[in-house]
Amino acid sequence: xxxxxxxxxxxxxxxxxxxxxxxxxxxxxxxxxxxxxxxxxxxxxxxxxxxxxxxxxxxxxxxxxxxxxxxxxxxxxxxxxxxxxxxxxxxxxxxxxxxxxxxxxxxxxxxxxx
Amino acid sequence: xxxxxxxxxxxxxxxxxxxxxxxxxxxxxxxxxxxxxxxxxxxxxxxxxxxxxxxxxxxxxxxxxxxxxxxxxxxxxxxxxxxxxxxxxxxxxxxxxxxxxxxxxxxxxxxxxxx
Numbered sequence: 001x002x003x004x005x006x007x008x009x010x011x012x013x014x015x016x017x018x019x020x021x022x023x024x025x026x027x028x029x030x031x032x033x034x035x036x037x038x039x040x041x042x043x044x045x046x047x048x049x050x051x052x053x054x055x056x057x058x059x060x061x062x063x064x065x066x067x068x069x070x071x072x073x074x075x076x077x078x079x080x081x082x083x084x085x086x087x088x089x090x091x092x093x094x095x096x097x098x099x100x101x102x103x104x105x106x107x108x109x110x111x112x113x114x
Numbered sequence: 115x116x117x118x119x120x121x122x123x124x125x126x127x128x129x130x131x132x133x134x135x136x137x138x139x140x141x142x143x144x145x146x147x148x149x150x151x152x153x154x155x156x157x158x159x160x161x162x163x164x165x166x167x168x169x170x171x172x173x174x175x176x177x178x179x180x181x182x183x184x185x186x187x188x189x190x191x192x193x194x195x196x197x198x199x200x201x202x203x204x205x206x207x208x209x210x211x212x213x214x215x216x217x218x219x220x221x222x223x224x225x226x227x228x229x
Contacts, residue, residue: 032216034217036218036220042222042223043118043205043220043221043222043223044205044207044218044220045220046217046218046219049217090157094216100145100164100209100211100216101147101159101162101169101170102216102218104156104157104159106156107156107157
């Protein structure tokens with residue numbers, strides 16, 4: 001069984017300040033973990049993925065995430081927020097040993113203030 | 115590749131009418147997912163196909179909804195009869211399923227409004 005919890009439904013930051021979007025997962029197998037971004041009125045786009053290689057994963061647009069097995073976390077960070085980062089972010093888990101159906105978190109809305 | 119292509123992008127219809135949403139997968143992908151997104155319920159998985167076979171349809175709301183994959187590159191999601199509560203954005207996504215991370219590629223979505 002697999003599940004994912006995004007701890008914040010909304011995160012509000014000022015432009016130029018760091019971003020932290022939190023995600024905890026549960027998985028019976030070695031998980032693959034993903035972050036997707038959805039800008040208003042758009043489809044979802046892959047930001048980055050973890051697949052049991054390096055625990056620190058770099059993605060597009062300056063985002064990165066760290067896989068911490070001991071904490072079952074996969075938090076998304078960015079050193080400096082830009083106005084264009086305002087979007088909905090989804091954390092996703094997929095079991096390697098079970099079905100390939102991914103489980104999506106409820107999403108975190110990132111608000112960036114000028 | 116043009117990515118996952120969905121049509122129509124917008125559909126406005128009246129209650130009771132049949133609605134057909136279409137999805138063209140990325141060439142070579144073997145898995146297809148239909149999702150529904152609303153403000154109230156977020157992103158919900160409706161149905162998952164692998165190699166044209168429906169593997170999990172437990173998310174299909176009721177018998178009014180049906181999905182098909184007549185071939186490896188195309189899928190339809192049909193709602194008959196439609197109801198106002200079906201109003202949502204419907205996404206399809208495809209992937210190449212196999213060992214390793216299975217990245218979903220999403221279409222731009224079909225926004226359905228049922229009056």
